[in-house]
Amino acid sequence: MSTNTPNYNLEKPNQDEFYDVNVQNGNMDKIDNALKTLAGEVASGVTQEDLTAIDTKLDGINQGVGEIKGKSDQIKQGVDNLNTKQDSLLLKIQNGALKQNIAIFDKPGTYTWKCPDGVTAIILTMFGGGAAGQSVTNQYDYVRNVYGGDGGFYVNRKAVQVVPGTTYQIVVGKGGAGVTPSGKTVAPGQAGGSSSAFGIICLGGATSSWSSPKEPSHPLVTKGTEPAIIDIGYNATDFALYTTPFGRPGKNTSATGATTLNLGGGGAGYGDGGNGKISSTTTVVGIGAGSGASFNVAADSGGNGIVIIEY
Known part of the structure; x- marks a missing residue:
């Protein structure tokens, strides 16, 4: 006699029974119905809203992956651009294209300088001409100290705005000439000539700043140095009065x-x-500097001015 399965009640013929197609078809129908019911129960637990939410999250994940890829591509492009600029910079350095341009005017006279395209600011260094020192003879017996000439007023590497394509006038001042002394009086040397550029004027050094000091006419200009009267060389209390960032005062001579x-x-x-100095031998006087005082001979000329344009 046949038996039935415990879960889906499928009929199981005994081994001594003949095959019955109706029994087989009945079992198939029971299995089909059971699977259909199971599928419906599974489907009934997932709503359309759930499916939409899943699709939305999947879209967000895909978008995030796309953004990450996009940023990765941007970073790669940035690195490539940086490498290209680095290669270009190295090439310019090798070819000397990045060398700083400098225009130097160090002879007395009037010149012009045309501002190149793309240049809107320059670095200016400028000195007026230095003054010649005083001269006396061996008959002079008034005071012990005889003064050298002042250094020219100056601009120390200051930024100045310029206009591309504009032509500017440059003036370089001449150093003051020394004067031959006579009798018992002091022969003051000549003052230095003024230098100018970009509307800025650096006065030449005076023959005696002690008697008629002048002040700069522009905020970028520094007053010229005074002549050094120092009995023991350079150890002066007001050493800054006699020096610049570029030079030192001349030494005294007895x-x-x-x-x-x-x-x-x-x-x-x-x-x-x-x-x-005490002889006719010419001494070395720096650019824009004053010459020293002299005895029985004319003082040397002060140093000529200079204009330096860096761009």
Whole structure:
């Protein structure tokens, strides 16, 4: 006699029974119905809203993956651009294209400088001409100190705005000439000539700043140095009065005539001031610096001015 399965009640014929197609078909129908019911129960637990939410999350994930890929591509492009710029910079350095341009005017006179395209600011260094020092003879017996010339007023590497394509006038001041002394009076040397550029004027050094000091006419200009009267060389209390970032004052020299004299050195400029002297031998006077005082001969000329344009 046949039996039935415990879960779906499928009929199981005994081994001694003949095959009955109706029994087989009945079992198939029971299995089909059971699977249909199971599928319906599973489907009934998932709503359309759930499916939409799943689709939305999947779209968000896909979008996030796309954004990450996009940023990755941007980073790669940025790195490629940086490498390209680096290669270009190295090539320019190798070819000398990045060398700084400098225009130097160091001879007295009037010149022009045309601002190149793309240049809107320059770095300016400028000195007026230095003054010549005082001169006396061996008959001079008034005061012990004889002064050198002042250094020219100056601009120390200051930024100045310019207009591309504009032509600017450049003036370089001449150093003051020394004067041959006579008798018992002091022969003051000549003052230095003024230098100018971009509407800025650097006065030349005066022959005696002690008697008639002047002040700069532009905020970028620094007053010229004073002549150094220092009995023991450079150890002065007001050393800054005699020096610039580029030069030192000239040294003193002693002379004996009607009295013992202290021939002062010239104030510093773009170079060192001239030393006091007692012979006709010309001393070295730096650019824009004053020459030293002299004894029985004319003082040397002050140093010529200079204009330096960096761009």
